[in-house]
Amino acid sequence: MRWGAAVVLAALVAFPFVVPDATYEHTVMLLAFLVAIQAISWNIISGFAGYISLGHSVFLGIGAYTAGILSVEWDVNPLVLAPLSGVVAVVVALFVGSVVLRAKGPAFVIITIAMLLSFQVLAVNLPAVTNGSDGITLELPTWGRDVGNIPFYFMFLGLMVLAFGFSAWIRRTKFGTGLVAIREDEGKAAAIGIPTTLYKSLAYAASAFFVGVAGAVYAYFLTFLNPLGAFNILSSVTIVLAALVGGKGTLWGPVVGAFVVSFAGEAATVYGGGSQSRLLVFGLALVVIVLFLPDGLLPAVRRLFAKRHEVEHTDHTAARRPVTIVTRAPAEPRTDPLLEVRNARKAFGGLTAVDGVSLTVPTGSVTALIGPNGSGKTTLFNLVTGTGGAHTGEIRFDGERIDGLAPWARAHRGIGRTFQLTRLFKGMTVLENVVAPLAAFSPAVLASGAVTGHEADRARELLDLVGLGRFGAEPAGSLSYGQQKLVELAQVMVLQPRLVLLDEPAGGVHPDLVDRITGIVRAGAEQGITFLVVEHDIPLVLDLCDPVFVLDRGKVIASGPPGAIREDPAVLGAYLGEVSG
Amino acid sequence: MTQAVQTVALGVLIGGVYALMAAGLTLVFGIMGIVNVAQGAFLVLVAMLTWKAWQVTGIDPILLALATTPLMFGVGWVLYRLVVVRVRASSPAMSMLLTFGIALTIEGLLNVTAGNYFRSATPPYFAQSFTIGSVVLPKAQVYGFLAALLVLGLLYLVLNRTWTGRAIRATAQNPSGAALVGISASTVAALSFAIGAATAGTGGSILAVLYPFFPASHYDWIAKLLGIIVLGGMGSLRGAWVGALILGLAETITATYGSPRWSTVVFYAVILLVLIVRPHGLFGTRLREDAVA
Known part of the structure; x- marks a missing residue:
């Protein structure tokens, strides 16, 4: 080219x-x-x-x-x-x-x-x-x-x-x-x-x-x-058409598109009955391109010449190196809560999804948030990460009130999350996905190279940590669902998080991969990262987490150590549909 | 005082017509997530057809809506089934480019067949007015308003009192839930696109009397209508009505106390101000976008 x-x-x-x-x-x-x-x-x-x-x-x-x-x-x-x-x-x-x-x-x-x-x-x-x-x-x-x-x-x-x-x-x-x-x-x-x-x-x-x-x-x-x-x-249409035609x-x-469209437009004017018909031709061309060639000429030609895609496993020979999770957690252990939610309330129309929830996540803990479907767990996550829109109540992270901050500002303070259904950038490679997060923002970030050597090394390390080092060059969309969850986890780790919110990390994932995920959570917790986990696999939760908060219809109905939750009649009622008393 | 009443009354009359035109646009967006940029071209196309039919037969242009409305319903249905359905799975940007292409094609066709000059249908009452006290209201404006109100009322009844309407609203709120209770998503989509086009049928016939038009007029119209639904909140029917009323009043108030040349710019300034305070418009909502199991 x-x-x-x-x-x-x-x-x-x-x-x-x-x-x-x-x-x-x-x-x-x-x-x-x-x-x-x-x-x-x-x-x-x-x-x-x-x-x-x-x-x-x-x-x-x-x-x-x-x-x-x-x-x-x-x-x-x-x-x-x-x-x-x-x-x-x-x-x-x-x-x-x-x-x-x-x-x-x-x-x-x-x-x-x-x-x-x-x-x-x-x-x-x-x-x-x-x-x-x-x-x-x-x-x-x-x-x-x-x-x-x-x-x-x-x-x-x-x-x-x-x-x-x-x-x-x-x-x-x-x-x-x-x-x-x-x-x-x-x-x-x-x-x-x-x-x-x-x-x-x-x-x-x-x-x-x-x-x-x-x-x-x-x-x-x-x-x-x-x-x-x-x-x-019409000049604006020409611009759009040119970019679309080329790709x-x-x-x-x-x-490429600019030349194609300019010459075609000129030809239409000269041989096709003057500029009156130009509009008609451009309109029809736009319709045809959107319907039949939405990616444009260049990608179509490239696909035509592309060889059959061979899976290329980079790092194939690299031995599993011992990895460290880089955190910005403070060195000395602390007793005050890392995350505090006070009386949070969020309604969608008439439905109050989160109804006056207060909870605290102790620093260094692996805290669980469980509850039946529709009890408001993911909505609460959205409030903490700032994607949930307006709500009432207070959210404090490390003592600082964060509920007015934009999602990215919260990420820069060290809050990372995974999603219930994984949301990787499917068009990018696995490595690009892992490099994409910004742990901090300054104007200098804008102009720095997309993937610096140091970042690529760090990303490979993290991919090794989650056991996917071989897949760095693959398109993220080609991985299995469980593998995508692992990549999302590696992505979050790039933020050097202090608090990680995991939304159903084990949901729909092969049992082997579940073990790997819990292993990473345990390793992260040892390094001082705090976790807040939403999960339906109750045995897993009771094994991994302490304390546990139980949500039902937007309210906290129980909280405490896993042993106490297991016996709590209100929790059993919420899950099994009995009348709680 | 009289001038103020006159200004507000005229603003409401104009706003009612805008509300009808914008209702179809916001309905289609609310249900399908498609911004039909061709709505303005539909209006101008119908205005041209109405003008021609009025020239040939002498039938009242606004009454011709009885023919153009079902006609556009059919056009919308066919256009959806043949063309628009193909971009349902693509990004909203692609569907917008597609309808933009349709708009240009209609404009191009009108240019080639009807010629590039201003027209206006002028029935006998064109230059007459109703006088209530000292307030003077042009007859055409009143008839246009009444026709628009009638169709808006029908639309309201269909959406709220019929099974079809419930199916449409259900699909707008939760497509997969609607599919589970036996609502065919593709039929609902075709139906709402057709209803959207049908509102342009009535709207276009009214337009033929109220405003002079030529093929490229559709840019002004789509800009107005899009402004209305951005202001009101995209996908909100109530937002479209309020937005239309604001535009109508902004136009008449600017025209009376300033100069009509500035009415468009004033309206866009209002939109920018609203968006500064409410990025999603007056009645716009932000939905949870991560899927629920």
């Missing part, structure tokens, strides 16, 4: 020198570069992070208007203002993103369309600044007519290469893997310490920058700006 790209790039650089008079061809090419710049940028928020922007050309318009207005105002060349145009686009994206991207789901897409239309309205309605519908006329390019559009050709080509390098760099950083994690499972990403709102907002900002810069160049190229042309929905989420897909 790399050599092929180098050859194509060399050909693109040589093209205007070889055929200097082909102004039409130069223009077609430079417009394709422009689509590529936008599709590559779009791919950062919509391909990597999975948040589709349907109005992405708004940043082209913002960049163009910034350069247009200021170049007239300050009497400077629009090209000088190109970096500023990029910055303005970034600022707008950051503002809108930080408001809209706090929620998950489709609200974002909707706002992106609304934003495009709003800016169009603003450009019409603020004639004092934008000259309204009449538009802005910029100065003509300073170079002579004989060079035609060749300078623009090289500017857009250069921007395309820069945008590509930027996107490729992001994909290789921790930030990039975090975005993919958000795309695959956002709730899980937050639970392993990825600050999702910040990541999404930054991704949106990153996807705006080069589009804004290109907007300034585009304004100079057109030398005329008006609201309808600058904030054009969204891939590195090269948007580039």
